[in-house]
Amino acid sequence: MRETLRQLVVLQRVDDELAGVKLEAEGLPARCEAAEAERSASQAALEEAGEALKARELEQRGLESELADAEELIRHLEGQTSQVKTNAAYHVLLAEIEAAKQAKDGLEERILETMEVVSEHRDALTTAEEKARATGSRVDEELARIESRVTELAKDRDRLGAARDQAADLLDPDARSRYERVVERRRPGVAIISKEVCSGCRVGIPPQDFVELLSATSILQCRTCKRVLVHRDMLGSGS
Ligand SMILES: [Zn+2]
Known part of the structure; x- marks a missing residue:
């Protein structure tokens, strides 16, 4: 019977x-x-x-094009100063030039700000x-690890399956x-015990069962969880 109990424990370990x-x-x-x-x-x-950078670069290009237009307007207005006939028209023209220059300054400032933002996005x-x-490389490594683990586990399963059949x-x-x-219904199927308590379900083992267990004359199961009970001493040293 001791041998049977030992074989049961071997099967359970597999x-x-x-x-x-x-x-x-x-x-x-x-x-x-x-x-x-x-x-x-x-x-x-x-x-x-990438999209955020593109959007900011587009904004910068738009401002630069507005700046070119503003510079063109200033050149155009300044070209007219020699052609105005009256003092009043001259003042109007000067005011227009001043406004265009202010717009240009504003654009230059916004371009500088946008350039900073573009640089941050870059x-x-x-x-x-x-x-x-x-x-990407971490994921590739993980997938390779998983793939080789699949192979290893398949081998383990075959090996253990054969060991199980044998046991x-x-x-x-x-x-x-x-x-x-x-x-x-539950695993493990064997409860290895050293005291009068089932190590599987933690319920006490009646004294008469415990005595029988120590004598190892029959297969005993926990009255609560039905696990096969094996006293630690039955396993002998080294197992
Ligand atoms: Zn139990």
Whole structure:
């Protein structure tokens, strides 16, 4: 019976490992999605930075074109000063020239301000480009890691599947079917204990069961959670 209990524990350990492999494999698609989402977000930020810069550059070009028009107007008005006939018309013309010069000054100021903003946006774009590059290679690495993990896990699953079959075949049929019934509902299917408490469900083990457990003459299950109970001493040293 001790041997059966030991074999049960071996089966349970293989099942634990299998469950871990399965859990990790199930989490991989979400890891891929998270990595791709990170890439998309950095690409979106890059595009946004590019659009913002373009808009400001367009604004600057518009102002520069307005400035050229203003300069052209001033030249045109100044060209007329020698042609005015009356003093009044001359004053009107001077006022127009002054207004045009003020408009030109205003435009120059706005161009300087816009140039500063454009420069800030250019820096932001550079930062976004660097970030997108770094994110891109990090995501590529993560996807490569996940891909190789998929292969490793498939191998682990095959190896553990074979180990499970082997461990299960060695088991006494009654012990095996009891164990299989438990693991259909809860894991682990074996509770390894050292005190009079089930390590699976934390409920106390009746004294008569505990005595039986120590003698290891039969397969005993927790009365509450139905886990197969194995006393730590039954496992021997090194297992
Ligand atoms: Zn229990």
